[in-house]
Amino acid sequence: xxxxxxxxxxxxxxxxxxxxxxxxxxxxxxxxxxxxxxxxxxxxxxxxxxxxxxxxxxxxxxxxxxxxxxxxxxxxxxxxxxxxxxxxxxxxxxxxxxxxxxxxxxxxxxxxxxxxxxxxxxxxxxxxxxxxxxxxxxxxxxxxxxxxxxxxxxxxxxxxxxxxxxxxxxxxxxxxxxxxxxxxxxxxxxxxxxxxxxxxxxxxxxxxxxxxxxxxxxxxxxxxxxxxxxxxxxxxxxxxxxxxxxxxxxxxxxxxxxxxxxxxxxxxxxxxxxxxxxxxxxxxxxxxxxxxxxxxxxxxxxxxxxxxxxxxxxxxxxxxxxxxxxxxxxxxxxxxxxxxx
Amino acid sequence: xxxxxxxxxxxxxxxxxxxxxxxxxxxxxxxxxxxxxxxxxxxxxxxxxxxxxxxxxxxxxxxxxxxxxxxxxxxxxxxxxxxxxxxxxxxxxxxxxxxxxxxxxxxxxxxxxxxxxxxxxxxxxxxxxxxxxxxxxxxxxxxxxxxxxxxxxxxxxxxxxxxxxxxxxxxxxxxxxxxxxxxxxxxxxxxxxxxxxxxxxxxxxxxxxxxxxxxxxxxxxxxxxxxxxxxxxxxxxxxxxxxxxxxxxxxxxxxxxxxxxxxxxxxxxxxxxxxxxxxxxxxxxxxxxxxxxxxxxxxxxxxxxxxxxxxxxxxxxxxxxxxxxxxxxxxxxxxxxxxxxxxxxxxxxxxxxxxxxxxxxxxxxxxxxxxxxxxxxxxxxxxxxxxxxxxxxxxxxxxxxxxxxxxxxxxxxxxxxxxxxxxxxxxxxxxxxxxxxxxxxxxxxxxx
Numbered sequence: 001x002x003x004x005x006x007x008x009x010x011x012x013x014x015x016x017x018x019x020x021x022x023x024x025x026x027x028x029x030x031x032x033x034x035x036x037x038x039x040x041x042x043x044x045x046x047x048x049x050x051x052x053x054x055x056x057x058x059x060x061x062x063x064x065x066x067x068x069x070x071x072x073x074x075x076x077x078x079x080x081x082x083x084x085x086x087x088x089x090x091x092x093x094x095x096x097x098x099x100x101x102x103x104x105x106x107x108x109x110x111x112x113x114x115x116x117x118x119x120x121x122x123x124x125x126x127x128x129x130x131x132x133x134x135x136x137x138x139x140x141x142x143x144x145x146x147x148x149x150x151x152x153x154x155x156x157x158x159x160x161x162x163x164x165x166x167x168x169x170x171x172x173x174x175x176x177x178x179x180x181x182x183x184x185x186x187x188x189x190x191x192x193x194x195x196x197x198x199x200x201x202x203x204x205x206x207x208x209x210x211x212x213x214x215x216x217x218x219x220x221x222x223x224x225x226x227x228x229x230x231x232x233x234x235x236x237x238x239x240x241x242x243x244x245x246x247x248x249x250x251x252x253x254x255x256x257x258x259x260x261x262x263x264x265x266x267x268x269x270x271x272x273x274x275x276x277x278x279x280x281x282x283x284x285x286x287x288x289x290x291x292x293x294x295x296x297x298x299x300x301x302x303x304x305x306x307x308x309x310x311x312x313x314x315x316x317x318x319x320x321x322x323x324x325x326x327x328x329x330x331x332x333x334x335x336x337x338x339x340x341x
Numbered sequence: 342x343x344x345x346x347x348x349x350x351x352x353x354x355x356x357x358x359x360x361x362x363x364x365x366x367x368x369x370x371x372x373x374x375x376x377x378x379x380x381x382x383x384x385x386x387x388x389x390x391x392x393x394x395x396x397x398x399x400x401x402x403x404x405x406x407x408x409x410x411x412x413x414x415x416x417x418x419x420x421x422x423x424x425x426x427x428x429x430x431x432x433x434x435x436x437x438x439x440x441x442x443x444x445x446x447x448x449x450x451x452x453x454x455x456x457x458x459x460x461x462x463x464x465x466x467x468x469x470x471x472x473x474x475x476x477x478x479x480x481x482x483x484x485x486x487x488x489x490x491x492x493x494x495x496x497x498x499x500x501x502x503x504x505x506x507x508x509x510x511x512x513x514x515x516x517x518x519x520x521x522x523x524x525x526x527x528x529x530x531x532x533x534x535x536x537x538x539x540x541x542x543x544x545x546x547x548x549x550x551x552x553x554x555x556x557x558x559x560x561x562x563x564x565x566x567x568x569x570x571x572x573x574x575x576x577x578x579x580x581x582x583x584x585x586x587x588x589x590x591x592x593x594x595x596x597x598x599x600x601x602x603x604x605x606x607x608x609x610x611x612x613x614x615x616x617x618x619x620x621x622x623x624x625x626x627x628x629x630x631x632x633x634x635x636x637x638x639x640x641x642x643x644x645x646x647x648x649x650x651x652x653x654x655x656x657x658x659x660x661x662x663x664x665x666x667x668x669x670x671x672x673x674x675x676x677x678x679x680x681x682x683x684x685x686x687x688x689x690x691x692x693x694x695x696x697x698x699x700x701x702x703x704x705x706x707x708x709x710x711x712x713x714x715x716x717x718x719x720x721x722x723x724x725x726x727x728x729x730x731x732x733x734x735x736x737x738x739x740x741x742x743x744x745x746x747x748x749x750x751x752x753x754x755x756x757x758x759x760x761x762x763x764x765x766x767x768x769x770x771x772x773x774x775x776x777x778x779x780x781x782x783x784x785x786x787x788x789x
Contacts, residue, residue: 003592072673074677076754149397153405155405156608156612168620262397297588303577
């Protein structure tokens with residue numbers, strides 16, 4: 001029982017990341033009809049927003065201590081972050097909370113980047129075949145990757161969660177399973193964060209006039225335009241919103257997985273599988289499939305399962321995708337007519 | 342009588358001299374052409390070495406440091422800088438004027454920590470850039486693949502960071518040499534320390550990188566700990582570059598194991614150790630004992646990436662910059678002055694390999710792999726930071742002391758991350774080469 005609870009939790013936090021990326025992918029596909037292979041790169045850019053923010057507030061004052069020497073004979077460098085020099089304990093707290101605070105930096109950066117990307121590149125491909133869209137966005141993803149690699153190097157850059165959530169929560173005690181079920185606090189925070197963002201996006205689309213117009217545009221773009229509504233502008237904002245969601249997902253994921261330039265590609269393929277399994281253009285399907293596949297992947301990693309089918313943890317997602325698409329060709333919640341032309 | 346006498350004229354003297362000269366020179370001409378009949382025999386005033394290191398991928402940290410060390414070795418071989426370990430290495434015939442009077446040049450390749458990519462870049466350096474020797478590593482899968490390619494191509498391979506028993510075991514090759522220690526030696530060195538620190542009644546759970554190095558590391562640690570009386574609770578293979586290890590760590594929590602042995606390295610090690618600590622393993626008590634984590638292969642670069650998680654963790658290493666012998670101090674001084682940070686063990690082994698190759702060429706008087714192999718086989722040396730060392734002729738594995746280290750609880754600087762717990766003498770880590778099988782085969786010094 002303990003093992004099952006733990007694997008469900010593992011699946012939920014991983015599924016949270018899948019769901020957030022797939023949600024953004026589905027938003028761009030559903031509104032703009034664009035297959036955006038650069039979406040994984042947006043997740044990676046968000047993670048590097050967190051890294052940049054941390055580097056920015058960790059800029060150090062370097063004082064050479066001539067009384068102490070390094071092993072190679074130079075004066076020892078004593079390094080203190082400027083925020084600690086200037087703000088004392090407040091500066092220390094800022095450094096400690098750099099990952100959650102980086103969200104405030106990530107949102108405007110990703111919004112601006114998303115809007116520029118849509119206006120500067122994506123809009124020229126609205127009426128082109130999906131193959132062209134895939135090629136150009138995949139190319140963009142590689143360019144973004146290489147830029148990040150150039151400036152940040154190829155190696156992962158660890159980011160630390162705030163001290164207050166650095167340890168593990170004894171979940172077993174909460175649910176009456178003793179003290180054998182513990183789970184890292186930050187992963188629980190990430191799951192809660194994903195749930196809030198997903199709820200926020202749905203609420204935005206469901207309960208605001210802007211969201212209503214966007215949903216109408218997703219159903220029938222021409223009709224909405226004929227009513228005199230500038231649907232293009234709204235779709236640009238939606239692209240920015242999708243970039244924000246991917247970026248925030250990446251920034252908050254950094255204490256779980258130290259980011260490197262390639263992390264977007266690692267998630268992209270899985271997220272496309274999630275979108276297809278959920279049903280092209282279905283927001284609810286993307287979220288449901290994200291969590292479903294995350295949990296299944298975790299269960300497939302259990303020793304008991306792997307002893308029966310070795311290597312199942314590596315292929316489970318693709319296997320499930322095949323089974324679902326054979327039985328439900330439009331995915332879990334796919335709509336008729338989407339990508340069927 | 343006078344008619345039978347041959348007249349010795351100036352013309353006949355010249356003819357006889359020319360014939361005798363040609364006869365005497367002929368063997369030398371054949372010898373010279375025989376010597377030149379090897380792959381990428383250097384022409385002109387330079388000799389090109391190929392540095393094949395991971396610049397991307399899971400072991401990119403080590404690769405970057407390896408490349409720094411190679412560049413420093415080239416500088417010292419060409420007479421630049423303070424000479425580093427050229428001043429302490431003995432017996433050495435290196436003069437600081439390149440190798441055999443030729444200035445050392447180099448080309449680099451990115452192995453991407455993938456065997457295919459490593460072979461492709463090594464092939465490019467041999468066929469296009471004319472590299473007479475390939476060196477590098479940071480992954481045993483890569484090292485074994487590159488070693489095989491170099492054997493086929495007929496160039497020397499001086500392995501960098503590769504820790505699998507197979508490199509100088511079942512996959513050993515006559516053209517390949519390894520200075521770095523191996524998984525067997527890690528197990529043999531760690532055994533007594535683990536017994537002393539954690540006792541004889543333990544249950545170990547292994548998480549193992551799923552490739553040649555991980556397999557031999559797991560096997561060596563399993564053999565060592567079971568010989569101590571420990572039980573093996575479970576061994577689980579994990580894909581290289583898995584990133585998130587949570588699904589592999591959670592089963593450990595309730596497995597009944599009280600020790601987790603992480604047979605991971607590089608980025609995988611950083612992620613798995615950090616996540617194991619996040620899951621509270623080090624705060625657990627199992628079977629009435631504190632839960633412990635062991636990392637059989639440690640490096641300072643990994644310790645840096647893992648941060649706080651590394652404190653108190655036991656492991657083994659080939660070399661550490663804090664050693665106080667003259668050779669280590671000379672190398673740290675050179676490297677630190679050049680790059681502003683001390684060298685890692687990966688950097689150390691690569692620097693040493695470059696110098697050993699250069700010295701072997703000088704000793705042989707040629708770059709011909711056949712002669713260089715002879716110079717290196719059974720070569721005994723000192724002054725390279727590991728005490729007296731020998732390149733065993735039967736498997737091309739270096740034998741020297743091994744360090745058991747612990748993550749420093751109270752580091753005095755950002756680099757002071759590992760403390761040496763014990764220097765395990767060479768005699769304790771030696772083994773019969775036949776236990777790992779393999780065959781060196783003949784030297785390949787063909788033309789390419």
